Amino acid sequence: MITIKSGREINMMLEAGKIVAACHKEIAKRIKPGMTTLEIDSFVEKYLAKFGATPEQKGFNGYQYATCASVNDEICHGFPTHKPLKDGDIVTIDFVANLHGGLADSAWTHTVGTISNDASRLLKITKESMYKGIEQALIGNRIGDIGHAIQTYVEAEGFSIVRDFTGHGIGKTIHEDPPVPHYGKPGKGPRLKEGMVITVEPMVNLGSWHSKMDANGWTARTIDGKLSARYEHTIAITKNGPLILTKQE
Secondary structure, eight states, rough: BOOOOOOHHHHHHHHHHHHHHHHHHHHHHHTTTTOOOHHHHHHHHHHHHHOOEEEEETTTTGGOOEEEETTEEEEOOOOOOOOBBBTTOOEEEEEEEEETTTTEEEEEEEEOOOOOOHHHHHHHHHHHHHHHTTTTOTTBBBHHHHHHHHHHHHTTTTTTEOOSSOOEEEEESSSSSEEEEEOOOOTTBBBTTTOOOEEEEEESSSSOEEEEETTTTOOOOTTTTTOOEEEEEEEETTTTTTEEEOOOO
């Protein structure tokens, strides 16, 4: 069931989103070769605590960490590890903050040292595709309008869009209806209404869009071992257009 949030609930999520956005900016300043994703995970949990927030995904369906840390060919739900990051890596850090019951979710692909031209272009197109999807998050439009805008842009640039994982509604829990695919046909799917809050989080691959699952049952990676990137914002549907609750800029 799709829930409609009140202005008060959206403001609570916005306050959580400000913390998430600021934390990602701090990660970007700190990430470097030799650092581990477990160190990033610890930093995020401590950063949230400093502002009275908690990592909502820790304990979610048995998940053990404050963040998901997906490196290079990992598409999503990568486990933080002790393995040092190396120059040229890309790593998507994804986490949800809970601030007094208000949730905000954002993933960001961070660069480690100097990355390749292919990786740089992948990140650029992935981020741009997210914003093209967000532009379609208007009252009266449909979920399919978001996915169509993302898919057509990504594929025109020579990349592929992951189909096995989607964005989602968010509110009282991390994952609510409706699913928000990043591909599809315009004019299809649930209609967007004022007060809906969703995530837009395209996962874009350098090669094939197909994924495979690691033995841990959580981590998905590209089937061909090529790079994957993701950017995610939590947005509210408002009469003034999409309101980005996790805005970094």
